[in-house]
Amino acid sequence: MSKLRIGVLGAGGIATDRHIPAFKHVKEVELTAVSDVNIDRAKEVAEKFSIPHVCVDLDEMLGKIDALLICTPNKFHAPAAIQALNAGVHVLCEKPMALNTKECEDMVAAAEQSGKVLLIAYHWRFLKESRAAKRLIDNGEIGKPLVIRIKSMRRRKVPGWGVFTNRDLQGGGALIDYGCHLLDLAMWLTGSPKPYEVTGTTFNDLSMQKDMVNEWGTINPATFEVEDHATAFIRLENGAVVMLETSWAANIPEDEETISISGTKGGIDVFPLRLNKAEHGVLMNSDVTWIPEEKPFAILQAEHFVSCCFGESTPLSSPKESMYVSNIIESVYESAKIGNSVKIR
Ligand SMILES: NC(=O)c1ccc[n+]([C@@H]2O[C@H](COP(=O)([O-])OP(=O)(O)OC[C@H]3O[C@@H](n4cnc5c(N)ncnc54)[C@H](O)[C@@H]3O)[C@@H](O)[C@H]2O)c1
Numbered sequence: 542m543s544k545l546r547i548g549v550l551g552a553g554g555i556a557t558d559r560h561i562p563a564f565k566h567v568k569e570v571e572l573t574a575v576s577d578v579n580i581d582r583a584k585e586v587a588e589k590f591s592i593p594h595v596c597v598d599l600d601e602m603l604g605k606i607d608a609l610l611i612c613t614p615n616k617f618h619a620p621a622a623i624q625a626l627n628a629g630v631h632v633l634c635e636k637p638m639a640l641n642t643k644e645c646e647d648m649v650a651a652a653e654q655s656g657k658v659l660l661i662a663y664h665w666r667f668l669k670e671s672r673a674a675k676r677l678i679d680n681g682e683i684g685k686p687l688v689i690r691i692k693s694m695r696r697r698k699v700p701g702w703g704v705f706t707n708r709d710l711q712g713g714g715a716l717i718d719y720g721c722h723l724l725d726l727a728m729w730l731t732g733s734p735k736p737y738e739v740t741g742t743t744f745n746d747l748s749m750q751k752d753m754v755n756e757w758g759t760i761n762p763a764t765f766e767v768e769d770h771a772t773a774f775i776r777l778e779n780g781a782v783v784m785l786e787t788s789w790a791a792n793i794p795e796d797e798e799t800i801s802i803s804g805t806k807g808g809i810d811v812f813p814l815r816l817n818k819a820e821h822g823v824l825m826n827s828d829v830t831w832i833p834e835e836k837p838f839a840i841l842q843a844e845h846f847v848s849c850c851f852g853e854s855t856p857l858s859s860p861k862e863s864m865y866v867s868n869i870i871e872s873v874y875e876s877a878k879i880g881n882s883v884k885i886r
């Protein structure tokens with residue numbers, strides 16, 4: 542079998558710290574080309590990882606590759622993905638899928654028309670705890686999911702580098718950048734139901750304080766354009782509800798990343814993994830004490846993408862599922878703006 546030739550668009554932190562090293566582990570892959578608006582960065586990355594071609598832009602790269610890895614700021618996800626799919630190139634795109642629902646719809650349509658793979662890199666699905674939780678839920682341990690609680694909370698970790706606080710380039714802050722991961726995971730664990738109504742709030746009060754205490758660099762309130770904290774109540778078409786809270790900066794005792802799902806037959810906490818039940822006249826909790834260790838999640842994700850491109854696997858995450866996450870995020874922002882709930886089309 543000939544190798545899958547992959548090009549990298551955007552050669553920043555996530556490309557060099559996660560995806561490129563992960564693809565280096567996949568023997569069916571040849572990392573062929575890299576492009577970045579900062580051409581010196583592209584050259585540096587090409588040299589470091591022995592990538593033969595440095596391209597000035599996506600146009601130049603498309604003739605050389607079978608698959609594209611998109612690691613640019615969020616604003617460029619949709620146009621790059623659509624251009625690549627229309628050129629018959631598979632796409633692995635960093636999260637979030639895009640800035641808004643319209644862009645996601647265009648990406649879904651391009652993927653459907655091209656028949657090529659479009660996978661959004663919601664990597665939490667590849668964690669061993671996540672996959673074990675999915676097995677437990679799919680095997681009926683909690684029954685029908687009713688109430689899903691998500692906490693994706695950092696006490697003081699506003700990214701002080703890059704463009705993460707730039708609304709035009711990223712589309713938002715803590716929710717679109719960070720809370721999206723556990724939101725995607727919770728939706729997948731509970732069968733990827735369609736969301737239909739969202740009530741949300743957003744805050745940026747802490748980051749607007751002069752000299753805010755922050756573990757991840759200095760924040761300039763004058764250029765801070767996004768939310769650092771969001772909450773949401775989300776109704777799903779299967780009757781379940783999601784209560785979501787996410788923050789880069791909140792006055793809480795410590796960071797917390799949890800999903801807790803109450804179902805008709807039991808409940809599950811995902812990090813750490815634990816079931817709770819009421820059976821045979823008693824209440825009991827079961828801790829999961831061992832989960833088979835496979836490979837690191839980044840390598841599993843890279844292998845999975847390649848296997849999908851070769852037609853050997855079905856994408857773990859469909860473009861529509863990733864779009865639902867973006868539907869919710871957009872609706873939280875809209876709801877926060879208008880001070881009322883928002884119906885999703
Ligand atoms: N899955 C995760 O856990 C995770 C973590 C961090 C970042 N991300 C996502 O990865 C993406 C990139 O984040 P990052 O941390 O690597 O940021 P970064 O700032 O380190 O890197 C972005 C790179 O893209 C380049 N770039 C900007 N516009 C471009 C364009 N139009 N064409 C080509 N290159 C362009 C920049 O020069 C830079 O080198 C974002 O979408 C972010 O949400 C995901």
